[in-house]
Amino acid sequence: MDGKTKMLITLFSFGMLVISFIIGWWAKKKATTAQAYFGSTGLFGPFVVGFSSMAAVASAFALVGVPGIIYSTGNAMTFWMLSSGAFPMAYIILGKKIRAMAEVGPVASLGDISDLRFNNNRGIKVLMSIIIFIGCIAYLASQIKAGSELFGHLLGLNPILAGFLIFGVLTIYTAISGEVGGALTQAFQGFVMVVAGFIMIIAFFKVTGGFKSVLEVVSTAGTVTSGEIVKEFSSGFLDAWGIMPGSVAMTWMLIPILGTVGQPQVLTRMYALKDPRDMPKMGLYASLSHMVVGFMAVVVAYGALFLVGRGLIPPLSNPDTAIFAFADYLGLYAQLFVYAAILAAAMSSASMFLSLSAGIISRDLPSALGFEVEPEKQIRNSKITIFILGILSIIFSLTSDSMVAILGTFGWGTLMSATFPVFVIGLLWDRASSQGVLSGLIVSLILNVISLLLERTGFKWPGGMPWYVNVITASILVTVIVSLFTKGATEDDLDEKVKMVIDL
Amino acid sequence: MKLKEKITSMIILTTILWAIITVCGWKGQYILGMILGVLLMLVYMSIGAANQGVLNKKFFTYPLMVWAILWVLSFILSDYHGKLFTGTMPSFTILGFHPSFAWTVITYWIGGVLTLTLGFVLYKDLWLSDEDWNNFIKKIGQIDGKKEVS
Numbered sequence: 287m288d289g290k291t292k293m294l295i296t297l298f299s300f301g302m303l304v305i306s307f308i309i310g311w312w313a314k315k316k317a318t319t320a321q322a323y324f325g326s327t328g329l330f331g332p333f334v335v336g337f338s339s340m341a342a343v344a345s346a347f348a349l350v351g352v353p354g355i356i357y358s359t360g361n362a363m364t365f366w367m368l369s370s371g372a373f374p375m376a377y378i379i380l381g382k383k384i385r386a387m388a389e390v391g392p393v394a395s396l397g398d399i400s401d402l403r404f405n406n407n408r409g410i411k412v413l414m415s416i417i418i419f420i421g422c423i424a425y426l427a428s429q430i431k432a433g434s435e436l437f438g439h440l441l442g443l444n445p446i447l448a449g450f451l452i453f454g455v456l457t458i459y460t461a462i463s464g465e466v467g468g469a470l471t472q473a474f475q476g477f478v479m480v481v482a483g484f485i486m487i488i489a490f491f492k493v494t495g496g497f498k499s500v501l502e503v504v505s506t507a508g509t510v511t512s513g514e515i516v517k518e519f520s521s522g523f524l525d526a527w528g529i530m531p532g533s534v535a536m537t538w539m540l541i542p543i544l545g546t547v548g549q550p551q552v553l554t555r556m557y558a559l560k561d562p563r564d565m566p567k568m569g570l571y572a573s574l575s576h577m578v579v580g581f582m583a584v585v586v587a588y589g590a591l592f593l594v595g596r597g598l599i600p601p602l603s604n605p606d607t608a609i610f611a612f613a614d615y616l617g618l619y620a621q622l623f624v625y626a627a628i629l630a631a632a633m634s635s636a637s638m639f640l641s642l643s644a645g646i647i648s649r650d651l652p653s654a655l656g657f658e659v660e661p662e663k664q665i666r667n668s669k670i671t672i673f674i675l676g677i678l679s680i681i682f683s684l685t686s687d688s689m690v691a692i693l694g695t696f697g698w699g700t701l702m703s704a705t706f707p708v709f710v711i712g713l714l715w716d717r718a719s720s721q722g723v724l725s726g727l728i729v730s731l732i733l734n735v736i737s738l739l740l741e742r743t744g745f746k747w748p749g750g751m752p753w754y755v756n757v758i759t760a761s762i763l764v765t766v767i768v769s770l771f772t773k774g775a776t777e778d779d780l781d782e783k784v785k786m787v788i789d790l
Numbered sequence: 791m792k793l794k795e796k797i798t799s800m801i802i803l804t805t806i807l808w809a810i811i812t813v814c815g816w817k818g819q820y821i822l823g824m825i826l827g828v829l830l831m832l833v834y835m836s837i838g839a840a841n842q843g844v845l846n847k848k849f850f851t852y853p854l855m856v857w858a859i860l861w862v863l864s865f866i867l868s869d870y871h872g873k874l875f876t877g878t879m880p881s882f883t884i885l886g887f888h889p890s891f892a893w894t895v896i897t898y899w900i901g902g903v904l905t906l907t908l909g910f911v912l913y914k915d916l917w918l919s920d921e922d923w924n925n926f927i928k929k930i931g932q933i934d935g936k937k938e939v940s
Contacts (some may be wrong), residue, residue, distance in 0.1 A: 361891050368894065371857075371902035374910045375831060379838035382918045389930050498886035505879035521879050525890035526868035532820030539898075540811065540827045544834070563918060566910040573903050714837045715801045748816035759812045766805040783930055789842050790918070790926055 291618055292440060298622045299437070299629045302478055303455055306633065309474055310459025310467035320661035323464035323668065324394035324645050327557050332564040334473045335555050336571030339373065341476030341634035342551035344579050345425065346432040349479075349624075349631050353612075354605035356587035360528025365539040367583045370576040372546035374569035377556070379547050381565040383713040384556040386790050390783040393557055396550060396705070397650030403712050403784055404720045404775045410708065411654035413727040415646045417704035417734065418550055422639040422646070423679070424696040429639070430683040433632035440625070449680040452629070453636060457676030460637045461669045468637050469558055475630035480575050482627035483582035489616050490585040493592070500524070500592045507595035517594055517601035533749040541699060541755065547710060548702035551638045582627075586612045640679070644671040696734065699754020703730040706758060707765040715769075716788045719776050722769030730761035791850060793836065794843025804833050824865045832858045839917050849916040853909020857902060864897035 321327040330338075348367065355363040387399045396418070397411050404410050434449030441448065459467050494500050505521035520529070527535045546552055559568055590608035593599045593615055602611055613624040648667040652659060659667065682689065707726035712718045737753040747753055773779065793800065807830040814823030835854055836845050871880070871889035884892035910917065 361888075361894070364891070364894060365898070368899040370899065371906050374903075374906040375835060378835045378906070378910060378917065381838075383838070386926060389927060496886045498883050501883060501886065501888055502879070521875065521877065521888075524888045525872040525875065526888075526894045527820075527872055527890070531818065533815040533818055533823070536811075536815055536820040536823045536827070539824055544827075544831060547834075563914065563920065563923060566907075566914040566917070569910055570907045573907050577899070577903060710834070711801065714834070715797060717798055717801070749818055751812075751815040755812055755815060759808045762808050763805055766801060770802075783933055786926060786929060790922065 287440075287614065287621075291621060294618065295621055295625045296437075296441060299626050302475070302626050302630060303452060303633075306471045306474060307455050307459050309471050310463045313463040313467035313470050317462075317464040317466040317665075320649075320664050321388075321392055321394045322466055323665045324641075324649060325398075325554060325557060326465040326469045327388050327393055328560050329466065330469055330558055331560060332568035333571050334469060335559045336373075336568040337476035337480075337575055338469045338472035338558075338634070339552055339555040339568075340572045340575045340579065341472040341479060341630065342555070342638040343546065343549060343635075344476075344479060344576065344631055345635035346429050346628055346632035348579070348583055349628050350432060350606055350609055352583045353587035353590065353608040356528075356584065357590050357602065357608040358605040359530050360523035361526055362528040362530040362535040362538055364584050365535055366542045367580040368577075369539075369542040369546070370573040370580055372543045373552075373572035373576065374566070375543065376547035376552055377565045377569045380553070380710060380713060381556050381569075382562050382790055383787050384553060384709070385559060385562040385565070386787045387713075387784075388557040390781075390787060395645050395650055396553060396709070397646070397654065399557075400708050400712075401653075402781065403708070404723060405779065405781070407720045407724065407775065408654045408656070409724045410720060410727060411650060413724065413731055414704050414708055415650045415654060417727065417731055418701060419643055419646045420734070421696050421698075421701035421704070422550070422643040424700070426636055426639040426643060426679050427683040427689075428697075429632040429636040430680055433629055433636070434680070434684055436625070436628060446680070446684045449684050452633070453676065453680050456633055456637055457640065457673060457680075460640050460676070461672040464665070464668070465554070465558070465641055468641050469555070471637060472634040475634040476575055476579075478630040479582075479627045479634075480578045482623035482630075483578035485623050486582045486613075486620060487578070487585055489620055490589050493616065494589060497588070500588045503592050503595035510594055510597065510601050512600035515601045515603050519591075519595055523591070531750040533751050537751050537755050541702070541752075541758075545698055545702040548705040549698070550642055550701060550705065551635070553705060553709060554642070579627075583609075586624075589615075640672060640676055641668075644668050644675050647671050647675070696738070699752065699758060700734050703734065703754065703758045703761045707761055711762065711765055711769075713788060716780060716785060717769055717776050718765065719769040719772040720774035721772035722765045722767075725768040726761040726765030729764045730757060733757040733760055791836075791840075791845040791847055792843060793840045793845050797837060797843070800833050800837055804830055807833070821865055821869050825862050828858050828861045828865075841918070841922055846913075846916040849909075849913050853905045853913070856909070857905040860897045860901045860905060864893045864901070867893040867897070 317323040352367050391402050400411050430453050434445045438445035438448035501524050504519050504523050507519040510517045586609045589612040594601050613620040648671040649664050707723045807826050811823045811826050868890045
């Protein structure tokens with residue numbers, strides 16, 4: 287890549303960073319109460335919330351890691367990226383109940399909803415906060431690492447310097463504007479991703495001539511080599527399951543679809559919506575924008591397969607470079623939007639997980655441990671926590687590769703294993719007891735840690751399935767079975783208003 | 791459809807489904823696992839969409855049942871065409887896609903999104919009407935008022 291191209295990509299991407307900062311700065315005037323600062327509760331319409339939900343869900347992994355997996359193993363991963371129907375499904379299952387909880391009492395965080403549902407049960411709040419915190423930090427570290435290394439490499443900068451430039455700005459605007467700025471900047475970043483998506487999809491059709499050409503190339507290319515790098519092609523690559531075991535395709539369908547309703551970045555946005563009757567429209571905006579971004583991830587992988595199969599570029603030594611290889615082949619216009627889209631994806635997820643983590647440390651955990659703090663002080667504490675966490679995360683992400691890799695085990699499945707018992711079972715079923723949910727969370731935390739240790743030893747789960755499916759199932763089983771024999775926060779012990787929410 | 795008295799049974803059903811789906815994954819029975827996954831999602835959506843324990847039949851039929859049928863068909867047809875062309879270039883394509891993957895695109899992705907989003911928008915009042923929401927807010931206000939007085 288020549289110097290002029292690098293300069294234009296830098297200007298384009300940093301332009302997006304500057305606009306995000308301006309939005310965050312402007313939004314700070316709205317972040318005056320704890321509900322607004324921590325949850326942007328009831329503040330926005332369906333367009334902003336829908337786009338911000340999509341952007342927070344579509345992380346840098348979706349645009350870099352997913353095309354790499356499709357390039358390596360074929361179509362199984364497309365189930366994950368084409369899971370756009372998960373948004374309306376999540377809202378149908380839980381949307382009105384989560385939003386209604388914000389009318390029952392002051393709701394600024396998921397911990398507040400847990401308090402209302404389970405009568406301020408400290409154990410539930412502590413355990414849920416710890417598991418969500420682990421998942422958030424894992425996500426945050428991987429976004430910072432991906433974004434900093436990408437731009438560090440592009441500009442010839444030390445990744446730590448690039449990290450402080452990009453995520454330092456993000457930390458500042460997240461701290462000053464909280465979730466108000468978070469929602470607005472994520473919506474803007476989501477919009478950038480959608481524009482990039484349209485451009486890449488059109489470019490894919492122009493370059494390849496369409497999916498039939500890709501199928502012909504992949505089915506007939508056989509083995510392509512360049513030096514020591516070998517790429518094997520086969521027709522099975524592009525059937526629905528790819529070359530992975532069918533159980534993996536099953537997992538990659540089930541977990542993103544049902545997992546969306548358990549992701550904090552989706553749950554918190556349900557109560558950010560001003561009018562709950564706009565939830566269907568929000569589902570429309572979130573899923574349509576996700577369709578474009580998800581399809582972009584698929585077509586760039588197909589594009590890379592086509593180019594390698596045709597011999598137009600050499601096989602990739604690192605599959606995660608599939609999106610860059612395709613963009614580089616297309617030229618400057620694609621490079622501008624691809625780099626901006628990846629930066630947007632990393633920033634939108636990072637700001638969400640930074641503010642969630644800081645909220646847990648500065649607000650939810652202290653309250654669960656019995657420390658009552660005034661709302662104004664909560665906001666001040668959170669601003670300080672965001673700064674400290676932001677700086678530590680940048681340093682940690684870029685200096686401790688092994689720890690980031692270990693934490694990378696946690697993520698989507700970990701978050702789902704903590705939120706499913708509390709919110710999905712807790713708000714759909716009035717018999718979900720505090721003892722049941724607490725037991726489910728204990729099992730979830732223990733099994734998450736054990737699975738991490740087993741993964742490090744190279745342990746393979748039956749059927750080649752990812753470990754988190756087993757953990758999620760175990761935590762749900764325990765929650766329901768224990769609830770059937772216990773009564774905490776059910777029947778007469780269930781708040782009258784919460785009962786109305788469950789019935790709504 | 792009155793679900794009020796059946797919700798505990800439905801939650802137990804979802805729990806059993808989670809367990810069976812996991813075992814299906816262990817045993818490589820992925821198509822059965824995926825079909826049961828659709829049933830699992832259908833049960834969760836039915837409970838979530840119910841109002842005062844009653845699920846509107848129209849909303850259950852469309853979008854929920856239509857979506858469920860689309861997805862079950864999608865997985866079965868994907869598997870059928872996957873097996874039909876194992877190890878060979880398919881003799882035909884659907885919209886340029888491998889016939890197995892075409893069902894992922896047409897029914898799982900586009901069909902699934904359009905059915906759920908449009909059905910949800912079209913029948914939003916069957917999920918949450920203005921009257922339902924206003925009554926809820928009014929009752930919450932009344933309970934809060936009583937608490938303040940007492």
